[in-house]
Amino acid sequence: MFWFAFVVKAHNEFNSTEPVKINGSYPDVLCTQPVIPKNELHRKTDDNFNSAEDRDLIDMLHRSLDIVLGSSSREMFNKIWSQTLTVPFFLIIVLFPLINFKSPTFFTKFNALGTVSVLYILTFILVKGIKWGIHMDTSLKIPEFQKTFPALTGTLALAYFIHNCILSIVRNQRHPENNGRDLSIAYVLVTATYVFVGIFFYICFPLPKNCIEDNLLNNFVNSDIMAFVARIFLFFQMVTVFPLLLFILRIQVLSLFFHSVYPSLKHVLVLNAILIVVCLVFATQLPQIGTIIRFSGALCGLVYVFTLPCVVYLLALRRHSSLTWPIVAIHVVVIVLGLLNFIAQFLILGQT
Numbered sequence: 001m002f003w004f005a006f007v008v009k010a011h012n013e014f015n016s017t018e019p020v021k022i023n024g025s026y027p028d029v030l031c032t033q034p035v036i037p038k039n040e041l042h043r044k045t046d047d048n049f050n051s052a053e054d055r056d057l058i059d060m061l062h063r064s065l066d067i068v069l070g071s072s073s074r075e076m077f078n079k080i081w082s083q084t085l086t087v088p089f090f091l092i093i094v095l096f097p098l099i100n101f102k103s104p105t106f107f108t109k110f111n112a113l114g115t116v117s118v119l120y121i122l123t124f125i126l127v128k129g130i131k132w133g134i135h136m137d138t139s140l141k142i143p144e145f146q147k148t149f150p151a152l153t154g155t156l157a158l159a160y161f162i163h164n165c166i167l168s169i170v171r172n173q174r175h176p177e178n179n180g181r182d183l184s185i186a187y188v189l190v191t192a193t194y195v196f197v198g199i200f201f202y203i204c205f206p207l208p209k210n211c212i213e214d215n216l217l218n219n220f221v222n223s224d225i226m227a228f229v230a231r232i233f234l235f236f237q238m239v240t241v242f243p244l245l246l247f248i249l250r251i252q253v254l255s256l257f258f259h260s261v262y263p264s265l266k267h268v269l270v271l272n273a274i275l276i277v278v279c280l281v282f283a284t285q286l287p288q289i290g291t292i293i294r295f296s297g298a299l300c301g302l303v304y305v306f307t308l309p310c311v312v313y314l315l316a317l318r319r320h321s322s323l324t325w326p327i328v329a330i331h332v333v334v335i336v337l338g339l340l341n342f343i344a345q346f347l348i349l350g351q352t
Contacts (some may be wrong), residue, residue: 158297
């Protein structure tokens with residue numbers, strides 16, 4: 001089943017009108033950017049884009065689909081199996097039953113299985129990096145400031161906002177006295193993971209750095225077996241993380257309005273249905289993970305990071321009659337910075 005899904009996915013991407021360039025010196029990576037400076041390419045004769053090996057792979061995929069489906073059915077199948085129009089709806093069949101469980105233990109233990117995916121992806125990046133070697137142009141001048149910096153601040157705001165999920169995860173710990181230790185270990189491991197993948201993949205990536213996608217697996221050709229397995233593991237990880245995230249949202253929303261984390265199955269089904277519809281809208285209309293992350297981060301950060309803490313603190317000072325205008329001014333500036341961060345996400349649309 002996985003192999004057939006891989007064949008279909010490869011068929012869809014190779015038939016895309018999006019410009020795809022494959023470097024002959026490093027046939028396992030590709031660049032979807034329409035324009036690449038020639039002085040940054042690792043060339044071999046005429047750049048060897050779309051080599052004979054790649055064309056043979058395309059022909060093989062087409063023949064495989066013809067054998068499985070019949071040539072008359074292939075065009076119809078392409079309409080039915082669309083990664084942005086139909087596949088998200090297929091995933092509902094798998095995910096919707098998983099997000100309605102009542103026990104919080106199920107979500108935390110089920111999510112722990114995603115660790116296997118993380119370990120494989122780290123190994124995958126390490127193997128590829130060693131194979132490619134270091135590819136850094138030390139003479140290249142890196143700008144210290146770019147007008148697209150709000151893309152980073154939006155993402156960082158989401159990283160900080162997601163901290164509010166920690167209480168929902170650790171509230172059911174059997175030994176809460178170990179929360180400090182466990183969270184410290186978790187922060188160290190997460191930081192090491194992000195730093196390793198981000199830096200190591202960047203310095204070893206053999207094509208121009210502007211070719212790196214927001215999902216780095218999109219930089220690998222479909223014929224790469226390790227990348228194919230990494231996509232399977234990434235899918236498995238997302239399947240384990242998604243129910244946990246919706247469980248956290250369920251706790252926060254239902255506790256606010258109904259003072260219970262599980263008022264009834266009906267309440268949970270309605271809330272999860274609304275969340276699924278929102279996810280479907282974005283998956284079909286805006287399948288750009290980087291844009292979604294920075295916008296959601298800037299919006300949630302505006303509310304949870306910049307506004308609510310300041311408002312709560314100011315109200316506490318007012319209750320104790322210790323509120324002063326300088327303190328109000330400072331906290332208003334913090335809130336305005338959060339608002340500007342959110343507005344800036346619209347100003348850089350199409351530039352990142």
